[in-house]
Amino acid sequence: MNSKHRPDTQIVHTGSRPEEQQGVMNPPVYRASTVTFPTVNAMNEAEANRFDTVFYGLYGTPTTFAYEEAIAELEGGYRSVTVASGLAAIAVALMAYLKAGDHLLMVDSAYGPTRKFCDNILNRCGIETTYYDPLVGGAIGDIIRPETKVIFTESPGSLTFEVQDLPAISEAACNQDIKVMLDNTWSAGFYLKPFEVGVDISIQATTKYLAGHADVMLGHITAKSEEDWLTVKTAAGLMGHGGEPDNCYLGLRGMRTLSVRLERHQENAMKLANWLAARPEVDTILHPAFSQCPGHEIWQRDFTGASGLFSIILRNYSRERVNAMLDGMDLFALGYSWGGFESLIIPFDPRGSRSATKWNAAGPALRLHAGQEDPDDLIADLERGFDRLNDKV
Numbered sequence: 001m002n003s004k005h006r007p008d009t010q011i012v013h014t015g016s017r018p019e020e021q022q023g024v025m026n027p028p029v030y031r032a033s034t035v036t037f038p039t040v041n042a043m044n045e046a047e048a049n050r051f052d053t054v055f056y057g058l059y060g061t062p063t064t065f066a067y068e069e070a071i072a073e074l075e076g077g078y079r080s081v082t083v084a085s086g087l088a089a090i091a092v093a094l095m096a097y098l099k100a101g102d103h104l105l106m107v108d109s110a111y112g113p114t115r116k117f118c119d120n121i122l123n124r125c126g127i128e129t130t131y132y133d134p135l136v137g138g139a140i141g142d143i144i145r146p147e148t149k150v151i152f153t154e155s156p157g158s159l160t161f162e163v164q165d166l167p168a169i170s171e172a173a174c175n176q177d178i179k180v181m182l183d184n185t186w187s188a189g190f191y192l193k194p195f196e197v198g199v200d201i202s203i204q205a206t207t208k209y210l211a212g213h214a215d216v217m218l219g220h221i222t223a224k225s226e227e228d229w230l231t232v233k234t235a236a237g238l239m240g241h242g243g244e245p246d247n248c249y250l251g252l253r254g255m256r257t258l259s260v261r262l263e264r265h266q267e268n269a270m271k272l273a274n275w276l277a278a279r280p281e282v283d284t285i286l287h288p289a290f291s292q293c294p295g296h297e298i299w300q301r302d303f304t305g306a307s308g309l310f311s312i313i314l315r316n317y318s319r320e321r322v323n324a325m326l327d328g329m330d331l332f333a334l335g336y337s338w339g340g341f342e343s344l345i346i347p348f349d350p351r352g353s354r355s356a357t358k359w360n361a362a363g364p365a366l367r368l369h370a371g372q373e374d375p376d377d378l379i380a381d382l383e384r385g386f387d388r389l390n391d392k393v
């Protein structure tokens with residue numbers, strides 16, 4: 001693909017080679033474990049090139065290669081590696097670079113299971129994790145140690161929405177043999193181009209916006225350089241991680257409509273957030289496009305848009321009242337994950353999963369995913385929810 005094309009054009013055409021597939025537009029699903037060869041020589045040659053040719057199912061088939069090519073182009077990186085989930089992508093990326101005695105700087109607002117991976121698996125491998133304030137910016141230089149090998153970022157944090165100063169962080173890390181990794185799931189690689197802000201390794205839960213239909217588990221890791229891609233791909237292979245072809249097919253299919261879906265998610269989320277901001281029940285809007293959101297100016301500088309996921313902090317309501325609100329929702333479903341066509345809402349309390357920063361919110365917090373329903377119906381659903389919150393029904 002011609003990377004001079006604009007993003008909307010890129011995502012429609014990338015990874016597609018109809019001329020190699022009898023004219024069929026979408027790369028078909030090649031399922032494989034065994035791949036056979038006509039001669040021993042051909043077999044040896046394929047093994048030597050196992051990351052680039054079809055050698056064994058785990059290392060890739062034409063379907064997974066097509067998906068990886070498209071993702072790398074979307075994110076503007078050298079090449080991608082696909083694995084079975086977003087969490088697997090995070091684990092593989094960290095394991096690819098860290099060994100006993102190394103030190104990891106992990107953002108305090110990280111996705112919960114990322115934190116659990118550090119505390120339960122990396123910890124057991126003799127890798128020490130220090131959690132840092134998501135708003136640290138260039139002052140991260142003060143906590144870098146000689147043993148620090150990875151700085152992991154997630155921007156914005158997917159519960160509390162602090163936007164991180166990635167150029168300042170990567171500036172502090174440069175020339176020090178430290179990899180800067182980003183969990184880029186919120187922007188879908190569409191509203192933030194990770195390698196333009198100094199990131200070395202970009203990770204996404206394809207599960208969310210890329211797949212987009214609440215029915216796929218998939219993750220990917222995109223590397224900025226050939227060397228980094230080889231490091232990640234080798235680690236994934238050694239640990240038995242590979243992308244599943246049916247899901248890669250769905251991920252690539254989802255990418256074709258990513259731009260129009262995100263536009264609707266963005267528009268609906270802005271309508272909901274604006275409506276919520278004017279409500280007496282709401283104390284704070286944690287949406288990067290709102291000036292109350294920590295790091296809002298950085299979002300304005302580095303991102304070209306916002307997706308549909310944001311949080312609100314309520315005034316000081318009891319858990320019973322919040323539960324009464326959430327139990328009766330009509331359109332907003334209660335459920336984890338996000339990025340699908342449907343609206344979701346969850347209560348959360350970050351107090352148990354923070355160590356570098358304190359969470360001093362006025363009241364309980366809710367995370368909303370604005371789906372693609374009519375925003376007026378979503379607002380009416382929230383309005384009835386607030387009646388239950390206020391014990392008015």
Ligand SMILES: *Cc1c(COP(=O)(O)O)cnc(C)c1O
Pocket residue numbers: 084085086087088111154158183185186204205206207208217218219337
């Ligand atoms: C969901 C999520 C993940 C993990 O993705 P799975 O595919 O569910 O394993 C990682 N990071 C963020 C920010 C997420 O929201």
